[in-house]
Amino acid sequence: MHPPIRPQLTWLSRASRLGLHQRNVSNLPLTINQLFSRQKPEAHSNEPVTVHGWIKSVRKQKRFAFAEIRDGTTSKSLQAVLTADSARQLSNGMSVALQGSVVYTPSRPQPMELNVMEVKVLGDCDPETYPIQKQSLSVPYLREQVHLRPRTDSMATILRLRDKVARYFHEFYEGQDFLHVHPPIITGNDCEGGGDVFRALPSSSALPTASSCDSHPQLATQRTEFFGKPSYLTVSSQLHLEALASALSRVYTISPTFRAEASQTNRHLSEFYMLEAEMCFTQDLNSVMDVVEASIKHVLRRLAGPTGMLDELKDLHRSQGDGTSSSLPEETQWWDCIEKPWPRMTYTEAIRTLSTPTSPVQWGEGLSSEQEKELARRAGGPIFITDYPTSLKPFYMRSNPPSDSHGPTVACFDLLVPSVAELVGGSVREERLAELEASMKAHGLPAEELNWYLDLRRYGSVPHGGFGVGFERFVSWISGVDNVRECVAFPRWAGRMAG
Amino acid sequence: MHPPIRPQLTWLSRASRLGLHQRNVSNLPLTINQLFSRQKPEAHSNEPVTVHGWIKSVRKQKRFAFAEIRDGTTSKSLQAVLTADSARQLSNGMSVALQGSVVYTPSRPQPMELNVMEVKVLGDCDPETYPIQKQSLSVPYLREQVHLRPRTDSMATILRLRDKVARYFHEFYEGQDFLHVHPPIITGNDCEGGGDVFRALPSSSALPTASSCDSHPQLATQRTEFFGKPSYLTVSSQLHLEALASALSRVYTISPTFRAEASQTNRHLSEFYMLEAEMCFTQDLNSVMDVVEASIKHVLRRLAGPTGMLDELKDLHRSQGDGTSSSLPEETQWWDCIEKPWPRMTYTEAIRTLSTPTSPVQWGEGLSSEQEKELARRAGGPIFITDYPTSLKPFYMRSNPPSDSHGPTVACFDLLVPSVAELVGGSVREERLAELEASMKAHGLPAEELNWYLDLRRYGSVPHGGFGVGFERFVSWISGVDNVRECVAFPRWAGRMAG
Structure with missing residues (x-):
């Protein structure tokens, strides 16, 4: 129906312009990731290369020594084969430059190793005091060492995952003609009227x-x-995204947001990233949920692609696995999640589903995170819960037409997933001026503070909707790492800020 | 020398996976950008389409009317042809859904127009009070209307440019095996010891x-x-990027940074974005400058590519043009800048160049922004100034070996461009523990506050370097929009925060 010429041109031009960025800038050394990605070049197989990295482990034998070298650009380590003599000075954590020849070993787990001719120690590392020891380290201990924590396999995997997730989200939204924008971090309003702002x-x-x-x-x-007036750190970019969408039709951001909550759960941080998108000319709530579902499925599909990220996640999951964490890294569930449509259920149906004769759930009550997880568990994966009671939701959501049900509702949804509960929240926005003003009044928000926001309804208002995805929760969900504090390099929460 | 297998695989897999994201998600309407990107499809040429957007202008004639429709996804507007009767209700700023058939007009400036059959007004717009009138509006007036300013041609162009610049930087760094990371915004140190922090x-x-x-x-x-301790908004992500690079080898971010400066120049904001990169195993300062130069040239080359962004910038430059703004949007200079190597000159040479018998410049003095612009003007484009006196630069830059010149220097550079002066600053970092401790002492920084940073030199330290690019200054430079306040949607500076 709509031939997608522009996105296609973009991709083609990228492919045809490979010459611009396919090789290292002069003077940048070869990474281990680049070395592993080489095909066996017959002509070059004996050409010496120099590999830089950190020593993960050394195994010293009588005549030879084997060192595992990592540089963080891939989860795989390069095995370096050295003489016992040249390895004498080496220990874990040191940084080295190794010159040698590549030997292809396709029958082994790592398809190549390095026969080292020359060893240069770049930076020493006292094995007695080095905080990142080989044996497994406790989560609380590593939280004290956030500046060195990226050297552990699990944190390095999470950081490579964050990079990929962001890239694949960008790829999806670019393909759908969304513009990537930078909404302000410092704002003049505390958005939803809550007190938990910085x-x-x-x-x-x-x-x-x-x-x-x-x-x-x-x-x-x-x-x-x-x-000249009180200034806060943003809790959500939504209102500003609406202003931008009112001119550019489709916008999104992956941007930091802040909550001064004393909360100490495994799902809350004081500083976290959100992917937020806002789009004009939406038909209804389903079209907003369609974008959420398609974008997340795109990311999952790309992670399962040739970059090997899904394999890396499965390794991580095994090393973390205690049976209670997310089951997504299991490949069958991963593909299920991509291929099956995600169920959509109204809040009213959800309440009915959760109620039992002995413990009834009242219409109008919020869902606890345990109830949310229960709904996702029963669905066997992600599930959208829609049309919550007006009283539970913020002022900007569009009122549904009155029905003969329990009470007024708004055109909104939460996306729930088994291990994390709420992953995404979104809605159709109230685009009618009179209804928006009434809603602000009902929520006790003074109109003058958000007069600029009301302008968007005064001048060429359009039906529109949007949503926010918690980035760390998304990483937690797909990695099976249950605590969001382990899903970001430098976590900040009440009472704690290391590094 | 280094077959670039991994980046290649990435691009190929993107191309081959076009099916994932080449078409609009169901229910998302066609954008004007997608419509213009269509080739003339013989079979479909009379198939009706629905176009959504805002009315930029209406020209009413006796029997027909012509309306210019924009939706912000492209700089071009779609001409809609209506009956006089159906256009009677239409005025500027209104949002509409127009159903009609596409007529291909390859001989005219816009290669297609829409023969409208059905008009639906989505949102009214009172032409008497609408703040974005057709006549040109003053810059200060538009700064009061930041929530509506993206509806002007110039701000919409800047926002499309920001999107492209960020994407092309991401593309470059991904191709060079850099990981995109999210350093913290809230930090426990004020980094360079300055008082201008939030x-x-x-x-x-x-x-x-x-x-x-x-x-x-x-x-x-x-x-x-x-x-549990004082917390600040980051002024630079560098120290945290160094910690991440010490595990992952190459990292970068495009992230907000904050300065509580009272400065009111056209180059300063209180909240701005920086692209910062940090890479391990660098050989010398030249290898850091090589990455800067290659990355910026990549972005310029891509902007001149098939997306038409360079043409859009030339239009914008013409509409802004007062002779004093950047000359980069002139195509010849644009290509010069891409194709010629950028000169590199030491601070000592720069001082000699700027000195005249009547107004000598003292070695050890900082360069004013006028002197910086003068150096770039003489170079006819970007120029790197290297090896500044130690006393002018922060504590973390690597000391150069003593020479018989005027005094101690550090291995650093500033990249200067004609209209903006300093665009990028970077250095080789001091990776030697003893030298770093001495430098911190000389700068009056207590070691205990940055003990975590010193750990990076204690355990497997490596030679490394990095830099920061001011994102708004970059946008200012390449767009010819001289004031950074017009290079970001919601500018914040001392005394002002609209929207």
Whole structure:
């Protein structure tokens, strides 16, 4: 129906322009990932190469030694074969440059090894004090060592995964004609009226002096307003994305968001990334859910592709596996999740499903994360729950037409997955001025603060919708790493900020 | 020398997987960009399509009317041909859904128009009060209307440009085996010891009560430490990128950074994006500059490619053109910049170049932005200035070996361009523990605060380097839009935060 000429041109031009970026910039050394990706070149097989990396382990024998070398660009390590003499100085954690010849060993697990001719130690590493020892280290210990934690196999896998997930999301949205935008981090409103926000204050005048706050607390507040009014760290880019979509039709971002919550669960961080998208001219809630489902399926399909990320995740899952974590890295469920349509169920049906004669669930109550997980478990995978009661949701969601059901609802959804519960939240936005003003009033939001947002409904308003995907929760779900603190390099939560 | 197998596989698999993302997700309507990208399909030429967008202008004649429709996905507008009767209700800024048949008009500037059969107004727009009028609007006025400003041609072009620039940078770094990472926004150190940082404080306890700060100012401070210690918004991700590179070899980010500067120049924002990269196993400063030069040339080359972005920039430049803005959108200079190597000059040579008998420049003085622009003007394009005096640069840059020149220098560079002055800053990092500790002492930085950073030199330290590109300055440079406040959707600077 709609020949997709532009995205096609983009991909073709990329392929045809390979010459621009297919080889290392001069002076950048070969990575281990690039070395492993080589086909066996008959003519070159004895050409010496120099490999840089860190020593993961050394096994010293009488005449020879075998060192496992990693540089983080792939999950695989390169086996280096050295003379016992040249390996004497080597220990775990050291950085080295090894010159040698590549020997192809297709019958072994690693299809090549390096016969080392020259060893150069770049940086020493005292094996007595090195915090990243070979034996497995506890999660709390590693949280104290976040600056060295990326050297562990599991954190390195998570960081490679984050890179891939972001790239594949970008790829999907570019293909669907969405523009990648940068909404502001510092905002003038706390969006949903909650108290769990951070303020941004200039350091030099961050705290009022005792004398000023003694006599004029109001005056002290004004002194600190760098932007002329209170400024907060964003909790969601949605309102700004709506302004951008009102001009560009389809926009998205992968951007940091902040919550000053004291929450200590395995699903909450004070600083986390969200993928948020907003699109105009939507038909209904289903079209918003279609984009969510297609984008996530695209990422899962690409991770299962030739980059080997799914295999890496399965390895990680095995090493983490305690039976309670996500089952997604099991390949059958992975493909199920890609190939089957995801069920969509209204909140009212969900309540009916969860209710039992002995423990009834009241219409109008929020779902607990245990109830959410239960719904996803029964569905055997992701499930959309739609049309929640108006009272449970923020002011900007579009009111559904009155029905003879229990009470007013809005055109919204949560996407629930078995291990993580809520992964995505989205809605059709209230695009009618009068209804939006009424909703703001009902939520106790003063219209003057969001007058700019109301302008979007005054001038060429359009039906539109959008959603937000918790990036760390997504990584947690697909990796089977249950705690979001292990799904980001430098986690921040109440009371803790290492590194 | 290094067969680039992995990047190649990535691109090939993208091309071969076109089926995954080549068509709109069901229910997403056709964009104007997709419509223009269509080849003339003989069989479909009379098939009706529905186009959604905003009315840019309407020209009403006796029997017919012509409306310019935009949806922001391309700089081109679609001409819609309507009956006078159906156009009566239409005015600028309205949103509409138009059903009609596409007529191919290859001889005209726009190769197709829409013969409208059915008009549906989605959102009204009062022409009397609509802030985005057809006549050209002043820059200060539009800064008051940031929520509607993306509807102007110039801001829409800038936002499409930002999207492309980010994508092409990602493409380059992916091809060079760099991992895209997310360093923290909230950090525990103010990095370079400057005072111009924002603090992040939880809203509810952001300001101590009068009584507590009256008697115990210290206590008040502690009450506000959500993370258990002072927390700031990052001014640069570099130190964290170094930790990540020490495990993953090559990393980069395109991430927000913050400065609480009162500066009101056309090159400064309080919130801006930086592309920062860090790579291990570098040989010398040249290898770091090689990556900068290759990455920027890649972006320029891609913008000149089939997406038509260079043409769009030339249009924008003409509409902005006052003779003083960047000359880059002129095509000859654009290609010069891509094809010629960029000169590299030491700070000492630069001082000599700038000095005249009547106004000598002292060795050891910083360069003013006018002097920087002068160097770039003389070079006729980008120029690297290297090896600045140690006293002018931060603590983490690598000391050069002593020479018989004027004084100690560090292995660093600034990339200067004619209109913007400093666009990129980078260096080889001090990887030697003793030298780094001495440098921190000389800069008055207490070692205990950056003990984690020193660990990177204790355990498997490697020679490495990196740089930061100011994203808004880059956009300013290549677009010829001189003020960075017009290079980002929602600018924030001292005293101002609209939207």
